[in-house]
Amino acid sequence: MTSTRRDLFKFAGGAAVGALFTPAPWRLVTDTALWSETWPGVPRPARGEIRAKYSNCALCEAGCAVRARCVGDQPVALMGVMEHPFTHGALCPFGLAGHHLPYHPARLRRGPVQEASAAISDALAHCRADERVAVLDLRPGRTASWTYRRALAQWKNGTYLAPPRILGGPVAVNLAAAKTVLSFGAPVMDGWGTPGNVIAARGGFRLIQAETVESRTAVMADQWLPIPAGSETALARRIAEAWSDDKKRSSDPLVRELASNGPTLVLDAEDRPEILALNQLTGAMGKIIVTRREAPVPDAWKKAAAETQLDAVPDRSIRVLLIDESAPGPYVPWSAIERKLVADNPVVVAFAWSREGYGRHAQFVLPTAVYPEAVDDIPPAVDSPLAQFRLSAALVAAPAGVVNPAEFVAGLAGISAANALRERSDSIHKAGRGTLFTYADAKSTPLKDVKADEFWKALNDGGSWTDAPPERNEIPKLALGAPATAAGENDLPLAVVMAEPYSVPCSPILSKVYQESNLRLAPNRAALHPSDAREYGVEEGGKAFLQTRSGKLEVEITLDAGVPRGVVQVAAGPRTLDLCGSTPQAKVVRV
Ligand code: SF4
Incomplete structure (x- = not known):
């Protein structure tokens, strides 16, 4: 018997139709779905005991009290602590998604630590008498800030820099x-x-x-x-x-x-x-505006460099600049920093968890832990009339390659800082003022009734100390500056308005929602009134350059009738602040 090509096709067609009446193809569909759900690239939810850990959100100075729902040791959800007498159970969207940050795609895990140490040591050895070594601390008032100030006191011309502020620090708002x-x-x-x-x-x-x-x-x-x-x-x-x-x-x-x-x-x-x-x-x-005491520190720390404003530092005088942006704080535009650096080979080291900030300008970027990996104290927020001391506890382990910026700088200066938080806790305890609030049992206890070890343990288990009100309120003095109005410049006709004055590290999932929904203005977008957009020849979703005296940045245009004519609205972020921070007039040019 001979088989023709037609027979072959008939057999294949019959087999295919017949197979539909067997379990094989349907089983294959189910198995494929199961295999694709569990292939190695798909994250598997942690398994283990469900328990709560307590901490404080370190993403901004509000330091909201946090209850972390953990499966085993893995935090899977963050929520506020309702009974907290100051933060009242509230967390903002950044804080609610803070446990995503260690998995951010922009996260740095390794950096040139040895090379940076060698470059700093070499620059320190060749530092001239009129040159400085400086630390720019974006979040002053922490125990780490005291470590920087103590370290800088060891160096001639050591200069401790903090972002300019009038409210905050020793002046608070009630x-x-x-x-x-x-x-x-x-x-x-x-x-x-x-x-x-x-x-x-x-x-x-x-x-x-x-x-x-x-x-x-x-x-x-x-x-x-x-x-x-x-x-x-x-x-x-x-x-x-x-x-x-x-x-x-x-x-x-x-x-x-x-x-x-x-x-x-x-x-x-x-x-x-x-x-x-x-x-x-x-x-x-x-x-309403009151003087706030600082949480006590050990007497031995008080021989420390004073806080200096960047404006007070002579131009072209900083030989070594170490920038701590591991704890988010107000961004100082790079143009204001750059002119303070010596002209010939300054050494700039940024301590950061991503390259998005000063890492774009520094020679060395050393990776740091990010919330909620880092153990750090959080200075009181601007609206806390009393001093506070609370720790952001490590809810997950930091990667092996990260550095602790304060210990790194202390090591360069030859001082010890490994136990600084415990020493500060003991000093507060010794002062005996104020109240300890513990989160797990929502209990307030006068500090004088707590032993030093119990106080330290309570702080590490999520807990906060609040100072006692002062007997007499000292009136802080604010300097009255000369009134000045920003004059529009004809070639830069748009006034820049920042939509998000504070930039807080954002969960990659939230940033995806931002980018796709534009619920909040994303850092790569600029909002214009539709009539202005027509005038400049740009449309919704179109690409354009936002141009100022400091340079230009490619942005995507959003049309918003709520933005007044003559205004371009952008979200604050390192790139937009570098561009618009010191020159708040701009123009939009179609790409
Ligand atoms: S980022 Fe949000 S949740 Fe975290 S401390 Fe600040 S305000 Fe509170």
Whole structure:
């Protein structure tokens, strides 16, 4: 019998149809689904005992109390601690997703530690008498900050630098004492202070938001005062000039309101002295803006370098600059730093968990632990009138290649810092002031009733110390600067308004949601009024260059009728702050 090609096709077709009536193909579909769910690249959920660990979120100075739901040792969900007397169980979206950060694709795990040490030692050996070695600490007030200051005291011309600030550090805000808050663009309801404390105090004050764009805080304010971009100091001057003995009957309704419903707190997104000085008129000084003591430190630490502002350092004088951005804080534009470096081969080392910040400019980027891997203390937030001491405990182990910036700098200076947190804890305990709040049992205990070892253990198990109120409130002094208004420049016609004044490390999942939904302005986007966009020839989703005196950056355009004409809105981040931080006028050029 001969078989033809037709027979072969008939057999194959019959076999295929017949196979459908057997379990084989259906079994294959099920098995393929199962195999693809469990192939080696798919993450497997941790298995183990479910328990709670307590800590404090270190992503910003709010330091919100955290309850981590863990499977075995792996945190799988973060939530607030409802009973906490200051943070009241609130966590912002960054804090809720903070446990994703160790797995961020931009995460650094290894760095040139030996090479950086050798370059620093060599530069220190050749440092001239008029040159400096400096540490820029983006989050001053920590125990690590004291380590830097102690280390810098060992070097001639050792200089400790911190970002400029007026409110924060030794000057704090007691929101509970305010009847009215006039905010010049400060994101009061969206990242300015401690979310739980701001929400708890919100019922007690009337919020007036003076801002160019209707921000989230403006939406939640009692009154949004739309003002032209760059006119904040002019408005502050108008209020100051109308503030007379007759202010309660002033023809200016804003002045009448501030005077009649005081004490009034005045806040500014950029902490400009000429705006904050209004607090001296409105009765805020000493009542709402108060002097805050620092948590005690060992006496032996007090021989330390003083805090210096970058502006006070002579240009071209820093030979070695070590930048600690492991703990997020206000970003100082690179242009302001660069002019302070010596012209010939300065050594710049950034301690960071990703390359996105100063790592773009430094010769060496040394990887650090990221929240929630790092053990660090968190200085009190701007809205905490009392000193606090709380630790961000390590909820997951850090990779082997990371460095501890404070111990690295201490090692270079030949001082010991390995037990600095414990030494600080003992000093606070020795002072015997204040109260310890433990999270697991929601109990407040006077510190004098707790032993030193118990105090240290409680801090490591998630717990916070709050100072006792001072017997006498000292009135902090704020310098009144000269009022100045930003003048528009014809070739850069757009005023830059920052949509997110604070940049906090963001979970890769949240950043994906941002990028795709644009619920919050992503760092690579710029928002324009549709009429301005038409004028500059750009459209929704189109590519353009955002150009300032400092350079240009490629951005994606978002059209937003809520952005006033003549304004371009961008999110604050290292790249946009480098570009727009010191030159808030820009133009948009189609790519
Ligand atoms: S990022 Fe700041 S505000 Fe948000 S949860 Fe953490 S500490 Fe609180």
